[in-house]
Amino acid sequence: MKTVAIRFEHVGRRFATEARGEVWAVRDLDLHCDAGKVTCLVGPSGCGKTTLLRLAAGLDRPTTGRVFMNGETIAGPTAGIGLLSQEGDLLPWRRVIDNIAMGLELRGVPRAERHAQARRVLEQVRLPPEVAHSHPHELSGGMRQRVALARALCHDPRVLLMDEPFASLDEQTRERLHGEFIELWQSEPRTVLLVTHSVEEAVLLADRVVVMAAGRLTADFAVASARPRDVFQPDMIELLRRVRSALKSEPEAASSPVARGAGRKIQI
Amino acid sequence: MTARLTSWLRKAARGALLPLAVLDLWWLAARHSVVIPSIASVMDVLAHPFCEPPALDSTSLASGVAVSLLRVVLGFGLAAASGIPIGLLIGRCRAVNEMLSPSIAALMVISPVAWLPVTILVFGLSSPAAACFGDNAWQHGLLDQLRFAVLAVIWMSAFFPVALNTAAGVRGVREAHVEAARVLGASPGQLIRKIILPGAAPSILTGLRLGAGVAWRVIIAAEIFPGTRSGLGYMIVTAQEQGRYEYAFAAIVIIGVIGLALDGLLRAAAWPLGRWQAAQR
Numbered sequence: 001m002k003t004v005a006i007r008f009e010h011v012g013r014r015f016a017t018e019a020r021g022e023v024w025a026v027r028d029l030d031l032h033c034d035a036g037k038v039t040c041l042v043g044p045s046g047c048g049k050t051t052l053l054r055l056a057a058g059l060d061r062p063t064t065g066r067v068f069m070n071g072e073t074i075a076g077p078t079a080g081i082g083l084l085s086q087e088g089d090l091l092p093w094r095r096v097i098d099n100i101a102m103g104l105e106l107r108g109v110p111r112a113e114r115h116a117q118a119r120r121v122l123e124q125v126r127l128p129p130e131v132a133h134s135h136p137h138e139l140s141g142g143m144r145q146r147v148a149l150a151r152a153l154c155h156d157p158r159v160l161l162m163d164e165p166f167a168s169l170d171e172q173t174r175e176r177l178h179g180e181f182i183e184l185w186q187s188e189p190r191t192v193l194l195v196t197h198s199v200e201e202a203v204l205l206a207d208r209v210v211v212m213a214a215g216r217l218t219a220d221f222a223v224a225s226a227r228p229r230d231v232f233q234p235d236m237i238e239l240l241r242r243v244r245s246a247l248k249s250e251p252e253a254a255s256s257p258v259a260r261g262a263g264r265k266i267q268i
Numbered sequence: 269m270t271a272r273l274t275s276w277l278r279k280a281a282r283g284a285l286l287p288l289a290v291l292d293l294w295w296l297a298a299r300h301s302v303v304i305p306s307i308a309s310v311m312d313v314l315a316h317p318f319c320e321p322p323a324l325d326s327t328s329l330a331s332g333v334a335v336s337l338l339r340v341v342l343g344f345g346l347a348a349a350s351g352i353p354i355g356l357l358i359g360r361c362r363a364v365n366e367m368l369s370p371s372i373a374a375l376m377v378i379s380p381v382a383w384l385p386v387t388i389l390v391f392g393l394s395s396p397a398a399a400c401f402g403d404n405a406w407q408h409g410l411l412d413q414l415r416f417a418v419l420a421v422i423w424m425s426a427f428f429p430v431a432l433n434t435a436a437g438v439r440g441v442r443e444a445h446v447e448a449a450r451v452l453g454a455s456p457g458q459l460i461r462k463i464i465l466p467g468a469a470p471s472i473l474t475g476l477r478l479g480a481g482v483a484w485r486v487i488i489a490a491e492i493f494p495g496t497r498s499g500l501g502y503m504i505v506t507a508q509e510q511g512r513y514e515y516a517f518a519a520i521v522i523i524g525v526i527g528l529a530l531d532g533l534l535r536a537a538a539w540p541l542g543r544w545q546a547a548q549r
Contacts, residue, residue, distance in 0.1 A: 059447050076450075083451040089444040093466050093541065103452035106462070155452070 003035040005159055005191035006056050010065035012215075013051050025051040027215040028064070035070075035158075036189040040202035042243065043212035049195040052212075053163050056193060057083050069159065079107075082152030086164040088144045090136040096147050097122070097132040103155035114154075121150040126180060142173035149181070162194040166201065178204055182227050199243050203236055204229050211246045219246035305514035313518035323510045324503060333522055335413050336487050336499040342414060343422025344483045348476060351427045355434025355475070356460070359468070365435070372428060380425035380482070381489045384417065391416035413498045418490050425486040426479030433478065437471025438464055470545045473538040480530050488523060 008031040014024050026048040033039040041049045054060040055067050058077040067074045069081070090099045097118050098105070104114035122132060125146040136144055145165060152160060166174045182205060185192065196202055202209045203223060211219035221243060225235055291307065298306040313319070317330040357364040358372075395415050441464050449463045465472075491501025500519045507515035 057447075057451050059450065077453065079453055081451055083448065085444060085448070087444065089442070089448045091445055091463070091466070092545075093469070102449070102462075106449070106453045106455075106458055151452075 004032045004068075005035040005070055006033040006193060007031070007068040008052065008055070008065065009068065011052075011055060011062045011067060012064035013048070013055065013060065014063040024215050026055070026062075029215070029217060031210065031217060033191055033193050034207075035191050037207040038185065038192040038194060038205055039208045039210060040194045040196055040206035041210050041212055042196055042199055042202045042247065044247070045197070047212045048215040049212055050163055051215075053161050053193060053195050056159075057081060057161050079155070080158050082155070082157035082160045084145075084148050084152045084160065084162045084165045086167050088136075088148030088165075090144060090148055090151070092136050094135075095132070096127075096134050096136065096139070099136065099147060100150045100154050102151060107155065118150070118154055121154045122147075124153070124184060125150045140173075141169055142177065145169060145177065146180075149184075153184075157190065159191045159193070162192065164196055165194075167197065174201075179228065181205065186227065199240055199247070200231050203239050203243065204231065209239075209243055211243060213247070218249075219243070221246075303511075303513060305517055309514040310517045310521065313514050314521065321512065321515070323512055324506050324515060325497070327498060327503060327506075329503070329515070329518060329522065332498065332500045332503040332519065333526070336491065336501070337526065339414060339418055339422060339499065340480075340483050340487050343419045343487075344426045344480055346419070346423045347426035347430055347479055347483070350423075351430030351475070351479070352434050352472060355431040355472075356438055356464070356468075358431065358435035359438025360464070372432065375424075376428040376432070380421050380486045381493075383424055384421050384490055384493050387417040387420040391420060393417070415496065418487070418496065421490050422483050422487055426483040429478035429482060430472075430475040433475025434468060434472045437468030437475075440471060441467035470538065470541045473534060473541065477531060477534040477538070480534060481527065484523075484527050484530060 008029050011026055011029045011031075012024060013026040014022055016022050029048075029052070031052075041052065043049050051060065055062055056069070056074070058069075058074045058081070061075075069078060072078075090096075091102070094102070097115055100118040100121060101109075101114040104117060105111075109117075119129065119132060122129065127143060127146050127150070131139065131143065131147075136147065139147065145168075149165070166177055169177065178201065194202075194205060199209075206223050209221040209223060210217055211221075221239060223239060225233065229236055231237070231240065294304070295307055298304045313329060317333070318328050320326040320328045320331075354368070358368055359365070393415060394417075395413070397414070399416075445463050445467060446459060449459055454462065487499065488501040488504070490496065491499035492505050496502050500523055503519045504516045507513060507519070
C-alpha cells in the first residue's frame with residue numbers, strides 16, 4: 001500500500017494585492033504526494049506552484065483547507081523537510097561547510113559531529129573536499145546549487161521540496177545535475193515535490209507530473225519509464241506531447257503576483 | 269621593486285600631497301605671524317604630553333585626551349548598546365517602525381550640540397562620581413569629569429546613525445535567507461543571531477563608523493561649552509584665551525589622529541564583511 005507523505009486537502013490561498021485587489025493563488029486544490037516518489041508540478045508563471053510549495057514547507061498558511069505532512073497538519077516549518085530554491089539562498093558570510101551544517105547547528109549538534117556529517121554530504125553531491133572552506137561567492141552556479149542541495153540533505157529530511165532548483169543553470173550543468181540528483185535519490189528514495197517550468201525536466205525526473213493552471217490542478221500523469229530516461233525515447237516523446245498539450249489547453253494564469261518577492265503581498 | 273610596491277608608493281605620495289601643502293602654508297604663516305605657533309613648538313607640546321602648564325589650569329594634553337576619549341567611549345558605547353536593538357526592532361517590526369520613524373526623522377535633524385542646554389537642565393552638573401560618592405565626588409577626578417549632560421549629548425549624536433543604519437541593514441536582509449533558516453528549524457532567537465544580525469552587519473558597522481565619527485566631533489564642541497572643565501575641547505578654548513596657541517594646535521592635531529584611528533579601527537572590523545558584500549553586488 002502506498003503511503004502518502006504530503007496531502008493538500010481543499011487548499012486555497014488568497015492574497016490581497018495593491019493593484020488587483022484579492023487574488024486566489026491556489027483554489028480548492030486536492031493533491032497527495034506518495035512517500036518515496038518524485039512528484040513534479042509544472043505550469044506557467046503565477047499558476048500557484050511556488051505558493052503550494054511554501055504551504056508544504058510551512059512558510060505560509062492556507063486560507064482554506066489543510067496541508068498534511070506524514071498525517072500531521074502543517075502549522076509551520078517542521079523538522080524532516082529540506083528546501084531547495086532556485087538561487088540556493090546560501091548565506092554569503094558563511095563558509096560552504098557551515099552553510100551545509102546549518103540545520104544541524106540549529107539543532108545543537110556539536111561542531112565536530114556536524115562538520116563530519118557535512119563532509120559526507122559534500123561527497124555525496126560530488127563536490128571536492130577543498131570546497132568546504134570556500135565562501136559561496138567563490139563557487140560557480142552549479143557548485144552553489146550542489147552546496148544548497150547538500151544543505152537541504154544534511155539533516156537527513158524525509159521530504160525534499162525543490163523550487164525550480166535547476167532553472168538558473170546552463171544546459172550542460174543542468175543535465176549533469178539531473179543525473180546526479182536521480183542517482184542520489186535512487187540511493188535513498190525520499191519524497192520529493194519539485195516545481196519546474198520545464199516539461200522535459202519534469203518527465204525526466206518525476207514519477208508523476210502534475211499540471212497546474214490558475215491555482216488549480218488540470219492534469220495528472222504517471223511516469224512509469226525506468227531511469228535513466230531520455231527525452232528521445234518514444235514513450236517520453238509521447239508523454240512530453242501530452243503534458244505540453246495539457247499546458248496549452250489551459251488559459252494563462254489569472255493570478256500572477258504570487259512569486260516570492262514579486263510585488264507587495266498582503267496576507268488576508 | 270615590485271609593481272605592487274610602486275603602486276603603493278604612488279598612492280601614498282598622492283595622499284601626502286595635501287598634508288605637505290598645509291604644513292608648508294603653516295610654516296610660512298608662522299614665519300610671518302607672532303600669533304600662529306611654529307611647527308616646532310607644536311611638536312614640542314606633542315612630545316611632552318604629560319606636561320601640565322599652569323596657564324592651562326595645570327591640565328596636560330594626555331589628561332585631555334583621556335577625558336575626551338572616555339566620554340566618547342562611554343557615550344558611544346551606550347549609543348551602540350541601545351541603537352542596535354532599537355534599529356533591529358525598527359527594521360523587523362512594522363508597528364515599531366511606524367511608531368518611531370517620524371520622531372527619529374524629526375530629532376535627527378537637530379544638531380546634537382543644541383541639546384546641551386537641555387541636558388544640562390535635566391542632569392545639571394551631576395556625574396557618575398556624584399551619583400556614587402555624593403559630596404566626595406571631587407576626589408574621583410576622572411569619573412567626576414564624566415558629566416551625564418555631556419554623555420547624553422554624545423549618546424544622542426551616535427544613536428541615530430547606529431539605529432537607522434541597523435534598521436536599513438535589517439530591512440536589507442534577504443527574506444529567502446530567513447525562510448531557508450526557518451525551514452532548517454531556526455527559532456526566533458536563532459534567526460536574529462545567525463541570519464539577521466550577520467546579514468545586517470555591514471550596514472551596522474557603517475552606522476557604528478558614522479556614529480563614532482559624529483560622537484568624536486560632537487565631544488569637542490560639547491567641551492567648548494561653558495560648564496565643562498576638562499577634555500581636548502576645553503583645552504583648545506583655554507589655550508585660545510591664554511594665547512597659548514601651540515596647545516590649541518597640538519590638540520587639533522591629536523583630534524585628527526584619534527578620529528583617523530577610530531575610523532581605521534572600525535574599517536578594519538568591517539573588512540572581512542566587505543569581501544562577501546562586494547561579491548554580492
